[in-house]
Amino acid sequence: DGGITQSPKYLFRKEGQNVTLSCEQNLNHDAMYWYRQDPGQGLRLIYYSQIVNDFQKGDIAEGYSVSREKKESFPLTVTSAQKNPTAFYLCASSRTNQETQYFGPGTRLLVL
């Protein structure tokens, strides 16, 4: 079954805690992306990676970090520096130089 998986579906963060959201794809896509979705705000780009061991900041990268050690994996860490982390986080992937981005099912992050 090909696709993009995100885990967990729900995640709770305590004050001052770092949490990591998982994103895995078995589509053999080179490019991967992280977006944040807030009600009435659409999706905003956090980070993206075109190739293993390389990634670029998107529009709202402050308070987030990523790594791309493997082609199929692109985890996102929400650090304690992100003061308003409550949101729906979406991971996407695409083949290099191909426009179509395929999205995972999302992770909803809530603050305790």
Place this chain on the structure above:
Amino acid sequence: QQQVKQSPQSLIVQKGGIPIINCAYENTAFDYFPWYQQFPGKGPALLIAIRPDVSEKKEGRFTISFNKSAKQFSLHIMDSQPGDSATYFCAASGMGGADGLTFGKGTHLIIQP
């Protein structure tokens, strides 16, 4: 910040009607314009996409109209059905999409039976 402006924010249409959602952009470097459909609690799914070298594209009941000079594009849904009720997002990108998408804020569409 590059923006894509989407309207209306919400839309209610009777079954069989033709909802129209409009988007406008500012950055002339944008060269790829997809539309996504999202159901509650799910990730967005690509519906249809267009490039600036064509003025219209149809896929099934979904049509994109593109006006390059006005920097506007719109989504039309023919013979709309209650199952089309969802949130629709327009998006745009440059470099063929390699540097990520800039999304509109979404339109919440309800198709009444």
